[in-house]
Amino acid sequence: xxxxxxxxxxxxxxxxxxxxxxxxxxxxxIPEKAKVKGLNLPKGLxxxxxxxxxxxxxxxxxxxxxxKSFRGAGIYEHFIPSLVDEITGRSEFLTAYTxxxxxxxxxxxxxxxxxxxxxxxxxxxxxANASMYDGASALAEAALVSIRSTGKKKLLVxxxxxxxxxxxxxxxxxxxxxxxxxxxxxGGNTSTKDLKNLFDPDTASVIIQSPNFFGQIEDLEEIKKxxxxxxxxxxxxxxxxxxxxxxxxxxxxxDICVGEGQVLGNPSGMGGFTFxxxxxxxxxxxKMPGRIVGQTTDTKxxxxxxxxxxxxxxxxxREKATSNICTNSALNALAGCVYLSGWGPEGFKxxxxxxxxxxxxxxxxxxxxKGFSAAFSNHNFFNEFVxxxxxxxxxxxxxxxxxxxxxxxxxEKFFPEFKNCLLFCVTEARTKKDIDKLVDILKEC
Amino acid sequence: xxxxxxxxxxDGYKAYSxxxxxxxxxxxxxxxxxxLLRKKQPGLPEISEAELNRHFTRLSKENYALSTNFYPLxxxxxxxxxxxxxxxxxxxxxANLHPYQSEDTLQxxxxxxxxxxxxxxxITGMDAFSLQPAAGAQGEFTGLLIxxxxxxxxxxxxxxxxxxDSAHGTNPASAALAGFEIVSLKSESNGIxxxxxxxxxLTNDVAAIMLTVPNTLGVFEKDILAVEEAVHKNGSLMYxxxxxxxxxxxxxxxxxxxxxxxHVNLHKTFSTPHGGGGPGAGPVGVKKxxxxxxPYPSVKKSSEKYFLNYNMPKSxxxxxxxxxxxxxxxxxxxxILASGAEGLKxxxxxxxxxxxxxxxxxxxxxxxxxxxxxMHEFVLSGKDLTLNGVRTLxxxxxxxxxxxxxxxIYFPLIVEEAIMIEPTETETKAALDEFAQTFIKILxxxxxxxxxxxxxxxxxxxxxxxEVEAARKPILHW
Ligand SMILES: Cc1ncc(COP(=O)(O)O)c(C=O)c1O
Numbered sequence: 001x002x003x004x005x006x007x008x009x010x011x012x013x014x015x016x017x018x019x020x021x022x023x024x025x026x027x028x029x030i031p032e033k034a035k036v037k038g039l040n041l042p043k044g045l046x047x048x049x050x051x052x053x054x055x056x057x058x059x060x061x062x063x064x065x066x067x068k069s070f071r072g073a074g075i076y077e078h079f080i081p082s083l084v085d086e087i088t089g090r091s092e093f094l095t096a097y098t099x100x101x102x103x104x105x106x107x108x109x110x111x112x113x114x115x116x117x118x119x120x121x122x123x124x125x126x127x128a129n130a131s132m133y134d135g136a137s138a139l140a141e142a143a144l145v146s147i148r149s150t151g152k153k154k155l156l157v158x159x160x161x162x163x164x165x166x167x168x169x170x171x172x173x174x175x176x177x178x179x180x181x182x183x184x185x186x187g188g189n190t191s192t193k194d195l196k197n198l199f200d201p202d203t204a205s206v207i208i209q210s211p212n213f214f215g216q217i218e219d220l221e222e223i224k225k226x227x228x229x230x231x232x233x234x235x236x237x238x239x240x241x242x243x244x245x246x247x248x249x250x251x252x253x254x255d256i257c258v259g260e261g262q263v264l265g266n267p268s269g270m271g272g273f274t275f276x277x278x279x280x281x282x283x284x285x286x287k288m289p290g291r292i293v294g295q296t297t298d299t300k301x302x303x304x305x306x307x308x309x310x311x312x313x314x315x316x317x318r319e320k321a322t323s324n325i326c327t328n329s330a331l332n333a334l335a336g337c338v339y340l341s342g343w344g345p346e347g348f349k350x351x352x353x354x355x356x357x358x359x360x361x362x363x364x365x366x367x368x369x370k371g372f373s374a375a376f377s378n379h380n381f382f383n384e385f386v387x388x389x390x391x392x393x394x395x396x397x398x399x400x401x402x403x404x405x406x407x408x409x410x411x412e413k414f415f416p417e418f419k420n421c422l423l424f425c426v427t428e429a430r431t432k433k434d435i436d437k438l439v440d441i442l443k444e445c
Numbered sequence: 446x447x448x449x450x451x452x453x454x455x456d457g458y459k460a461y462s463x464x465x466x467x468x469x470x471x472x473x474x475x476x477x478x479x480x481l482l483r484k485k486q487p488g489l490p491e492i493s494e495a496e497l498n499r500h501f502t503r504l505s506k507e508n509y510a511l512s513t514n515f516y517p518l519x520x521x522x523x524x525x526x527x528x529x530x531x532x533x534x535x536x537x538x539x540a541n542l543h544p545y546q547s548e549d550t551l552q553x554x555x556x557x558x559x560x561x562x563x564x565x566x567x568i569t570g571m572d573a574f575s576l577q578p579a580a581g582a583q584g585e586f587t588g589l590l591i592x593x594x595x596x597x598x599x600x601x602x603x604x605x606x607x608x609x610d611s612a613h614g615t616n617p618a619s620a621a622l623a624g625f626e627i628v629s630l631k632s633e634s635n636g637i638x639x640x641x642x643x644x645x646x647l648t649n650d651v652a653a654i655m656l657t658v659p660n661t662l663g664v665f666e667k668d669i670l671a672v673e674e675a676v677h678k679n680g681s682l683m684y685x686x687x688x689x690x691x692x693x694x695x696x697x698x699x700x701x702x703x704x705x706x707x708h709v710n711l712h713k714t715f716s717t718p719h720g721g722g723g724p725g726a727g728p729v730g731v732k733k734x735x736x737x738x739x740p741y742p743s744v745k746k747s748s749e750k751y752f753l754n755y756n757m758p759k760s761x762x763x764x765x766x767x768x769x770x771x772x773x774x775x776x777x778x779x780x781i782l783a784s785g786a787e788g789l790k791x792x793x794x795x796x797x798x799x800x801x802x803x804x805x806x807x808x809x810x811x812x813x814x815x816x817x818x819x820m821h822e823f824v825l826s827g828k829d830l831t832l833n834g835v836r837t838l839x840x841x842x843x844x845x846x847x848x849x850x851x852x853x854i855y856f857p858l859i860v861e862e863a864i865m866i867e868p869t870e871t872e873t874k875a876a877l878d879e880f881a882q883t884f885i886k887i888l889x890x891x892x893x894x895x896x897x898x899x900x901x902x903x904x905x906x907x908x909x910x911x912e913v914e915a916a917r918k919p920i921l922h923w
Binding site for chain 1 (some may be wrong): 451457461471476477486491501508536537546550553570583619621694710725772787900911914916
């Protein structure tokens, strides 16, 4: 199957207009050595064959619709209102490109403007961009902003940051001579004592995730105060769903806030339906990477929207551009926009509270079981928490899987020092029945 | 003109409801320390579901998209996006997977990644790929970090990247981000590189040269083999910007031209929709001697079982969380399977025929700096229009009035008043004829009624927008 329609007569007319007799003539400039004699790929499939092939492939996986998931660690299962798919599935959004021609792209531009507005509301900061690839690369870009705007070359990064975010950060900075220091843990939180010792005037930014990789909420405000007065930036990485109840990064003194937007209306998709959001203080607006949409007027004085502050961008400043982002994650961010628009502030708070309550319920039930205990003494967590167990973890996981439960993440995978520690995630997508079943199985382990 | 969410908000309205709690509800104020809590509620809008649906649906109608209009954006390869790709990527067994599930429960997904990598190797002539980069520009960045790691491993200090002045803006920006110094290389008037001039800038601290083939004027680099020889003789690497692969599928391969590293824009050549500017995917391919430097993890197979290989000590690291933009990868794989070897070759043939056909008509009306032949896209110069005070921008805006999304304008930077047209293979001859007639009609208007162009568009939801005002007094949210 291919997607081309042309008949012999049309081809003949086109060749005659061009002045060639066959298609090969158009490729004659390519040296023989650079050519291929056909690709070693199978024959094309009809649509029917194609769909059935992928149904078989999909059937070789076990999806979260076939299991009850208690796993988060960066990608979370939340309920997605039907309207989100309805809107993102509209071909007028789905098959458009970056809105270079504003007058013909008001739909995309206005939704990005609305999205930027919603992100600034949520994060309590002044400006947001149109989206980045994912939370991890958004963080790396934020770190670059801090280096550029302070002229300093040292980063202090919490050890409770998502390990993959840390890996991406290191990759992004490997071309530049940057000193990255990790701030040790104190229980499940960033150690403020160690932070104070590590901090010096060369610090470009302090990077803190909250809730952090262990689900623990960090006191961003205290961290900011501890290090003041010094010209550094506080970069926070947040879970937007938690912001229905938690102090906004802006209120807490963050200069830049980034995070993973998947939780806002996007499925888990093996970690593929991501978008990084980024917001910052006004003073950093010109340093922010990525596209930004601004409001303006047309020749008749009516409101309209355009891509703006373009002099930061790669197509104008080339080697001086503040980032190389071109194609971003607009469609996933559109899902985020539709998702954030429908709850109202009260509903969103309720959703956030429900996440908190469900994870609390699970936590309290689990620590009652013999052989399971809270890993940390401080219980300021949102929808994830760490449990230490004396049980055989492999057996426990396979038993859960047998019962169609995707169990907690074993922290040892990323943190060898956290042997026998399990990171549980409970969102509003889990019912009390799901949790009780989990608890029953853990009891039997 | 559609109101803003904030303007249609009514106190107490909502579209979505939170389920009734089946566990005891905890008051955040009672179980979390007060200093951690939010004092000011975010100003989220309050709107009924029906109104919210209408709001976004109306906005969608203020958009030109591939599904509604011809989209001849050069360099962006906006070809038809088959709905089946979308449908497949949303199959529950693919859309609802957790990245940290055990490999046993992800065999189908890993098989897709494994097979896609193999297919991309075959299509491009490379030996190994990483599917992790989330877009073309991230692919460039990844590829350049690989070049850096390679020279580091050989203890060679190479700090420069050669980028032709015709290159896409992301090329120099990515090179700078990767910590390299950029050496700008002037191309000839037809955008082609002169091997002698390449040799002049090939000093022993050059790590790589970044080339787009066909180049951004839509012309194949006829001296590519001579360039390759000089670059490799200098110990430098050849980087291929694969945004223009749509011209070469099944015809030629960057691997055969001697390129060492490349990225492929799956969202373009492999027809995955990228709504309003993404998500895309920019897999990076390399020759064998660079494979160890690719980002981790890679997907491997041993005795019929697929697994993720993290044991890559020389890897540059990760550039993105998890395994890349998985749904985009699924769609690209579906497109390759649907097309097959023959279909892919037909894509390039027809893309090139269509572009040359349009050029044969429009090239008679406007100057085409690269001559009368092109690959899958071509560049015209609107310079002659300026006699009447009309600019390429005006021509583009007038096209919007006639129901066409405008071609790319003012790129590449080396052509004055550039207008870059890429019809793609999925447009029919009738569609191209109609577009050409309209284009010519607008060129007539430019002579007889230039004001009409300068005052366009008039048939769009808004008329010409004031970009200067937007930048001078930025309003970036409500
Ligand atoms: C020639 C060329 N190189 C690189 C890119 C960058 O790709 P992406 O937008 O996916 O980052 C593009 C697309 O805009 C392009 O046309």
